[in-house]
Amino acid sequence: MAKNGLGRVPAIPMSARHMSYWDMFATWVGANANNGTWYIGGVIAACGFLTASTTLIVTGIISYLLLAAASYMGYKTGLTAMTLTRASFGLRGSLLPSVINLVQFIGWAAVNTFIAATSMSYLFHDLFGWPVYGKPGGTMGLAVGIIVMSIFHL
Incomplete structure (x- = not known):
């Protein structure tokens, strides 16, 4: 096991990975574009078109930037998100x-x-x-x- 400062957690080496950064990003985006999100979007729509659209665009950008950062960290280190919390x-x-x-x-x-x-x-x-x-x-x-x-x- 590789010692990485986060305990003795095996990092997955690049040669053993079968998913790219894009695959990881798409996985997490897909996991968050689902019927629960659509329902919440429908509830937010009651705020009116301009307010709802602005809210969804701003929160969507923030959410997907955070998802991109988390997926990039996992991709670069070969560690799971919960292992990364050890730091x-x-x-x-x-x-x-x-x-x-x-x-x-x-x-x-x-x-x-x-x-x-x-x-x-x-x-x-x-x-x-x-x-x-x-x-x-x-x-x-x-x-x-x-x-x-x-x-x-x-």
Whole structure:
């Protein structure tokens, strides 16, 4: 294992990597351009076209610059994002960001699945006449939507 000042963490050498910087950047951008983001965008749209557009453009630029920086750091060092937190927090201190990251990933996947499954209940209503989620009997469409979206997420 290469000693890199962040504990004894194996850095992946360039010769063993199969993804480019662009691949890593596209992965993270794709992970953040999803139905949860679209839902939040729809909520922000209630602020009016100019306010919503300005907000989305400014926050989008800031978010994607941070994603680009994080993906570049991982690409250059061959280390994971949570391993990189060791430089700031130390070996034991990096456990907290790691646990927060784990909970956030589980929660974000759950939120995205729920939002997509709710949307699918409306599709099932139009296609099969099933009640939409939130109406009596609408739980079936939600459950089927959760199963379908969970398969898509995998």
